[in-house]
Amino acid sequence: MKKECIAMLLAGGQGSRLYVLTSNVAKPAVPFGGKYRIIDFPLSNCTNSGIDTVGVLTQYKPLELNSYIGSGQPWDLDRMDGGVHILPPYMQEGDKGTWYKGTANAIYQNIGFVDMYDPDYVVILSGDHIYKMNYGKMVEAHKKAGAACTISVLEVPWSEAPRFGIMAVDEEDNIVEFQEKPKEPKSNLASMGIYVFSWKKLREYLVNDEADPNSSNDFGKNIIPNFLAAGEKMIAYRFDGYWKDVGTLESLWDANMDMLSRGDLDLLEDSWPIYARLPSEPPAFIGKSALVEHSVVTQGCEISGTVLNSVLSHGARVEEGAEVSYSVLMPGVTVKRGAVVRYAILGENCQVEAGAMVGGSPESCDPDKWGVTVLGPGASVGPGETIAPNSMLNRDHKEVSR
């Protein structure tokens, strides 16, 4: 059946800058904020924005992501018509099927999927951003301007502009130039990697791009510059809420800490709910000897130790005499008696044995060498062992360098 607007969510990237955290899962399946995974944000944004058809393009280690999304029921995306669909690469007649060569190629290969819904507009999303956004308003702006492409942008401090894709605009917010990580930015409007396209136009550009053997088949590198070069109407849609790309270990840690301070990213505020799929677990238990401050705890947690400025996901356990501070504990982590975890991200089901010391504060070591300590999912730290700040261990207890 025809839909006015559908969303395509790019979830196939490896997320190599999250290192051990994505050694077995795609980046969008990485846990965030106690109850969520990164992909809950774009999926919930879709359903809250009234978009009921979402294609999720997967490629890298999709098994956990696939089972997490399942029927789409937690996000109300289990629909009679539409709903959420997992779209992996597939074989085609002859030997034409390939892996997704780039973000644009991923959509190109699924033109058939989009055509089934014959939409006027397609929203392109990525699975590595934490934000609450009404895509419906962005589509409205796109329609009103009669644009071929609308790109959502965020004002960033000028000093940080060189880290982003920058959109230079005229006085009516028409995009006049696109600069990828410019040394001398012409504006401080950074692209958030969220696009609305008129489908007919995009379809045409995707087909042409595919025919170009020199193209890297990427939205940022090819499609957007081609739209600009051809003089298509492109507008910037200004967004002013919380938005963070959590593609690196530092930004993932930062975003978790941002959530704790309940400023722009207040997940307890319920006018724009973020949905998640969760196992059935009893309420958190906070014991007699526990001290918990400026932290979040989730169902299934058992806390008898000290927890400061930290995010505890479901099923996390902190035993008596243990201390967890400025850290993110993903689901099922256990920190045993007397162990200390500071400034660290502990992947799912990590075990920190009694008396171990994981990570440390920026004051505890040479500031140049300091960084967040990361344990990959399933890693364990032996009794009394010390894991230095800025180091990273995988499941087999091997040090991994950044």
Added chain:
Amino acid sequence: MKGLHGIIFSYEKHNDLRELTDHRMPASVPFAGRYRIIDFILSGMVNAGITDVGVVLHGNYQSLLDHLGTGKDWDLSRSHGGLRLLPPFASEQVRGSNGRFRGKMEALAGVRSYLEGIRQTHVVLADSDLIINIPLQDVYQAHMDSGADITAVCTSDLTETEDATYFRLDGEGRVKETLFPLNNPAGCHRALEIYILSKQLLLELVDECMSQDKVSLRGAVLQAKAGSLHIQSYVWDGYAAQVRTLKSYYLRSMELLDPAIRREIFHPQRPIHTKERNEASTYIDPAGTCCNCLVADGCTIEGTVENSILFRGVSVAKGAEVKNCILMQDVVISRDAVLHHVIADKNVAIMDSRTLMGHDKYPMVIAKDSKV
């Protein structure tokens, strides 16, 4: 499990839960921070592999309907079988009594056509006021092994229980006598009101009781037929609580702060499912302290909370003090309020600086949606 069908009776009979049952049946009274009492037996059935469950409704069942919905949270929303809600208007027989049945046999007679359609060979009957996490597949296995006509689950724990049924057992664990009411139950076992019997026998008993205008399972069947039927006990000495009075509700709730009891009731292989509500993790502010508490998701704690149970979405403001309390969904405690031994029902709001004190033996209950 292919062989077993579940039937749960939701009852209004035990009505000593005071204000908690003003708007709901005991089955849907909130318990343990994020559950309703019926979740325990319903999850127990699902965890034992039971795919078809009928819930016999009775009285004020609106809130139970809201809770159970299509049964999807218990994996019971199926194209074939799954959850069936059985309202009391199903038959001629019960119409005379205003849609309210007087006993389980009458309730079953009211849904006789449903009973006939049961796909399984055996039926497990249970009450909805029982907090338990029992592997029902083991009870079913024991029933098949013993060759008994009826297997009755009971406990040797003789904790005083309102309107309890007691069994006197012989050396082989066969039920010789069913007793109620009983002032001195010494030497007896207390029924947990879980029974397994064949569908065939159940239908025969329902028809027989109806033709003689008998309504009670424990009177007309267990008591009257101890000689002619082989009624075998299944003694369960794990955790079990029949929540029938406010006193036992408070006591049984507070017991959950004991890790040993939580381990029994929240068994990792037999999870208790409930209606999901979307909520972020609970936030504990630097100004707040929280110790010896069971805290569901979505709470904001800025005050002091001790020895208490907080349901989803509760907020406790700065300076407030909450001790030995049960605060249900979305309760708001404002600045500097002090609450000891209080059970606050859903959506209760306590204004600034109010002081409310109940007692260990007589907790203060604040009815749903009240503002103090």
